Amino acid sequence: MTVGVLGGGQLGRMLALSGYPLGQRFVFLDPSPECTAGQVGAHIVGAYDAEEKLTEIARRSDVVTYEFENVPVAAARFLEELVRVFPPSRALEVSQDRLAEKTFFTDLGIGTPAFREASSREELAAAVAHVGTPAVVKTRRFGYDGKGQYVVRSDADVGPAWDALGAARLIVEAFVPFEREMSIVGVRGRDGDVRFWPLSENVHRGGVLRVSTPMSDAWTEALQRQAEDIATRVLRELSYVGVLAIELFVLPDGTLLANEMAPRVHNSGHWTIDGAETSQFENHVRACLGAPLGSTRMVGFSAMINAIGAMPVAADVLRVEGAHLHSYGKDASPGRKLGHVTVRAESRAELAEQLARLMPVVDPP
Numbered sequence: 001m002t003v004g005v006l007g008g009g010q011l012g013r014m015l016a017l018s019g020y021p022l023g024q025r026f027v028f029l030d031p032s033p034e035c036t037a038g039q040v041g042a043h044i045v046g047a048y049d050a051e052e053k054l055t056e057i058a059r060r061s062d063v064v065t066y067e068f069e070n071v072p073v074a075a076a077r078f079l080e081e082l083v084r085v086f087p088p089s090r091a092l093e094v095s096q097d098r099l100a101e102k103t104f105f106t107d108l109g110i111g112t113p114a115f116r117e118a119s120s121r122e123e124l125a126a127a128v129a130h131v132g133t134p135a136v137v138k139t140r141r142f143g144y145d146g147k148g149q150y151v152v153r154s155d156a157d158v159g160p161a162w163d164a165l166g167a168a169r170l171i172v173e174a175f176v177p178f179e180r181e182m183s184i185v186g187v188r189g190r191d192g193d194v195r196f197w198p199l200s201e202n203v204h205r206g207g208v209l210r211v212s213t214p215m216s217d218a219w220t221e222a223l224q225r226q227a228e229d230i231a232t233r234v235l236r237e238l239s240y241v242g243v244l245a246i247e248l249f250v251l252p253d254g255t256l257l258a259n260e261m262a263p264r265v266h267n268s269g270h271w272t273i274d275g276a277e278t279s280q281f282e283n284h285v286r287a288c289l290g291a292p293l294g295s296t297r298m299v300g301f302s303a304m305i306n307a308i309g310a311m312p313v314a315a316d317v318l319r320v321e322g323a324h325l326h327s328y329g330k331d332a333s334p335g336r337k338l339g340h341v342t343v344r345a346e347s348r349a350e351l352a353e354q355l356a357r358l359m360p361v362v363d364p365p
Contacts, residue, residue, distance in 0.1 A: 004061030008035030011067035018281035058082035091263035127172035178249035184227035275302025
């Protein structure tokens with residue numbers, strides 16, 4: 001079978017690399033002639049809203065998925081008339097607008113930070129007054145990796161926040177005094193079978209994910225149950241097929257609040273390539289094809305480190321026992337995700353030692 005993928009970034013690349021051992025073929029639609037997924041699969045160069053290109057990928061595919069959440073909803077709906085598309089277009093619609101996303105969570109009884117929309121400077125001031133300071137002002141669409149955000153610490157910051165972001169529709173969210181940031185990554189098959197990988201603890205710097213460490217111990221058991229309940233509600237409501245990630249805040253009392261969802265494979269799940277019985281990428285392909293899902297059991301103890309701006313020297317990574325280097329085949333530039341390193345150990349103590357050796361190599365301060 002042939003899997004069509006909207007988007008040709010590293011996530012699409014890793015989907016193909018996981019699907020080839022299953023005997024699948026891949027074709028990508030991406031506007032960039034140099035997209036990294038084009039190095040490992042057939043590539044249709046074209047815009048996501050070009051109907052002739054969408055018709056071509058539908059003709060060449062048995063099923064279509066996407067590797068980022070800003071694919072035009074209209075494009076997904078157009079394709080749904082021609083070929084099976086997973087996850088469904090409604091998942092894109094919900095996740096592309098932070099206000100729609102937070103409202104969706106709230107309607108399902110899922111806790112979120114307090115929020116309010118703002119479309120003018122006056123509405124922004126009123127929204128900040130409503131949620132209180134500090135608050136985080138975000139663009140409703142297209143923000144990622146810390147972009148499109150402004151922290152308002154007092155009323156004096158409202159004007160600068162509007163000047164910085166006011167060209168877009170905004171949402172104001174209460175600043176959450178969280179203890180940890182975590183994410184739950186799960187998968188739902190066409191038959192309704194649902195599996196979850198262990199919660200990952202995520203460390204960010206400059207708004208960009210740096211390290212993800214899956215947690216599976218007594219301390220996280222209650223959090224895992226909460227997170228799975230949250231994700232299950234979303235999966236069922238959307239009649240979802242494929243991998244879904246939800247980013248979560250852990251409050252001091254152990255309560256989880258939903259921050260954002262990603263209707264795709266997720267950066268915090270990259271550890272599963274070498275640290276789980278079945279990776280998020282393979283299970284996403286399985287789900288889209290209607291094949292049985294694989295075990296999400298964690299193998300040993302793992303972590304993932306992003307390589308941002310520059311790739312580490314391969315030999316420096318590989319001399320650390322249990323480390324695996326994954327390059328995305330991209331040209332280096334500041335702030336760009338170029339690859340990642342996974343590391344697996346037999347104990348938490350050993351993992352900590354390996355991370356201490358790898359961090360200065362992969363993600364120097």
